[in-house]
Amino acid sequence: VPNGSTVLLFHFNNDTGTGETTSLFLSNATFSNGTGIANGTCSYQFCPLFNESNPKLGRSAIQFNSSGSYVNISINSNSNDSLDINEQISIEAWIKPRKDNDNGDGAIVTKGPWDGWPYYLAYRNNNRLIVFRTYVGSISDLTSNFAVPDDEWHHVAGVYDGATKKIYIDGVLDNSVAYTGLLTSTPDEVFIGRTPGAGPTNSNKYNGTMDEVALWNVSLTSEIIAKHSGYGIDRSIYGNNASLMNGSVVNQ
Numbered sequence: 001v002p003n004g005s006t007v008l009l010f011h012f013n014n015d016t017g018t019g020e021t022t023s024l025f026l027s028n029a030t031f032s033n034g035t036g037i038a039n040g041t042c043s044y045q046f047c048p049l050f051n052e053s054n055p056k057l058g059r060s061a062i063q064f065n066s067s068g069s070y071v072n073i074s075i076n077s078n079s080n081d082s083l084d085i086n087e088q089i090s091i092e093a094w095i096k097p098r099k100d101n102d103n104g105d106g107a108i109v110t111k112g113p114w115d116g117w118p119y120y121l122a123y124r125n126n127n128r129l130i131v132f133r134t135y136v137g138s139i140s141d142l143t144s145n146f147a148v149p150d151d152e153w154h155h156v157a158g159v160y161d162g163a164t165k166k167i168y169i170d171g172v173l174d175n176s177v178a179y180t181g182l183l184t185s186t187p188d189e190v191f192i193g194r195t196p197g198a199g200p201t202n203s204n205k206y207n208g209t210m211d212e213v214a215l216w217n218v219s220l221t222s223e224i225i226a227k228h229s230g231y232g233i234d235r236s237i238y239g240n241n242a243s244l245m246n247g248s249v250v251n252q
Contacts, residue, residue: 007082008073008109008190008215010040012062014050023047025062025071029215037082040071040192048193051209056094056153061211064193066100068205071192082217083111083190084118086182090216091121091132092157092228097208099150100125106206108156109215111190118183120195121158123148123206130174132158132167136181142167144174151208155229161219171229173222190215 025040105122120133
């Protein structure tokens with residue numbers, strides 16, 4: 001269950017009963033007082049598709065293509081402050097990428113202008129590595145050691161705790177670097193699947209499937225990241241009835 005530190009949490013379950021549509025994607029994140037944070041949207045031909053035949057968890061996942069499809073979380077009275085994360089951050093997603101002929105990045109979650117991303121998690125098409133980019137006065141990239149294979153589900157996470165940047169793959173720490181400072185503040189929106197302003201010719205398109213995309217304004221511990229890679233984010237230690245991915249139940 002999301003808590004007050006969860007800024008975005010997309011299950012992409014195609015939950016039409018609660019208003020989810022092909023161009024409106026429900027975020028299950030709430031402020032600590034229970035107020036909902038902004039949902040995701042898309043526009044016309046750039047909308048990704050629900051993939052109910054091959055989700056990682058739940059009823060459906062979301063399918064992005066090389067034409068530049070995306071989910072956009074707009075700045076509004078609810079989301080503005082919450083998306084402007086400065087001190088600590090965690091970005092998580094289940095990804096099943098398909099290498100694009102474009103050798104640029106396939107954006108997973110991004111915020112900010114091209115010359116100063118406050119936070120940016122992406123899959124690199126040229127070498128299949130994960131890059132976690134932040135901006136404190138200048139751009140800083142941390143790249144994974146593990147190369148994510150095509151057409152396989154893997155859980156990826158980028159975490160910054162104010163002293164260290166870390167990348168986790170499938171719940172295991174893959175790489176880290178000492179890093180300090182406040183992430184730069186910008187009024188920009190958050191995008192899933194591409195970078196802001198991207199179109200068919202942009203080099204930051206993600207091609208493949210995603211599920212359980214989450215953004216937190218705290219640095220998740222290695223124990224929690226490990227649990228999220230084996231449980232659903234919404235069935236983590238914050239819930240009472242976690243389920244292993246083989247279907248067996250673990251009471252928390």
